[in-house]
Amino acid sequence: MKIGKLGNAVDTSNPSRERESELHFKEIFTTGEVAEICKLSQQTVIRCFDSGRLKGYRVPGSRFRRIPRDALIQFMKEHNIPLDQLEMGKTRVLVVDDDPAIVEMLVELLERDGRFDVETASTGFDAGLKTRALRPDVLVLDYMLPDLNGNAVCRSIRADASLANVKIIIVSGVVEREHVEKLLEDGADDFMQKPFSIDQLVSRIIALVHTPATR
Secondary structure, three states: EEEOOOOOOOOOOHHHHHHHHHHHHHHEEEEHHHHHHHHHHHHHHHHHOOOOHOOOOOOOOOOOOEEHHHHHHHHHHHHOOHHHHHHHOOOEEEEEEEHHHHHHHHHHHHHHHEEEEEEEEEOHHHHHHHHHHHHOOOOEEEEEEOOHHHHHHHHEEEEEEEEHEEEEEEEEEOOOOHHHHHHOOOOOOOOEEEEOOOHHHHHHHHHHHHOOOOO
C-alpha cells in the first residue's frame, strides 16, 4: 500500500485496479487514455478527434489533444462502447432533501456524470435508516429537514462507529457562517452554501472520498 497525492491509500499490489481508480476520477483524458478506455488504437482516437467525432481541445502551444469526461461519455454512447471502464467503483451518494425539485435535479446531474450511484431520502429519520442500510460513501444533507436539523442527523450518524467512513456534506441556504463550526463539531465533513454549482459539489464529493477517515 502507498499513500496517494490526496492522502488516500492505494493498493499497489494490484496495478490494474489502481489504474481503474485513476481513470474513474479523471475529468480530462489524453488520447492514449481514451484509447485504453474504449479499446481502440490511439491513431483511431486521434482521427476521431481531428474529424470532430470526438469533442475536445488542443493544449495551447502544443500538439496535445485533451478530451473532457462528458465529451468522452457522449462519444462512447454514440458508438455503443460500454462504459464499464468509467463506471467501475462508483461512489455511493445519499442525497437528503425534502424539496423534490432539488432532489430530482441533483440525482439527474450526479448520475449523468457517470461516477455516482445515487439514492435519496426526504427526512432526517429516513437519512439515518438509509445510511445504516446502504453505507453510502457520501451523504449530501440539507440542513433544514421536516423532522430533524443537520446537527441532529450528524450526531446520530457519528454515534455509530460502523459509519465512521461515511462523509457528510451539509448544504443550506439559511445557516449563518458562524454556525458552520458547530456543524463540523457535530460530525459534518464539509459545508456548502446554497446555491452552488454541480461542478462544485462533484469536486467536494471526490475530494472527500479521497480523504481518510479520522474518527
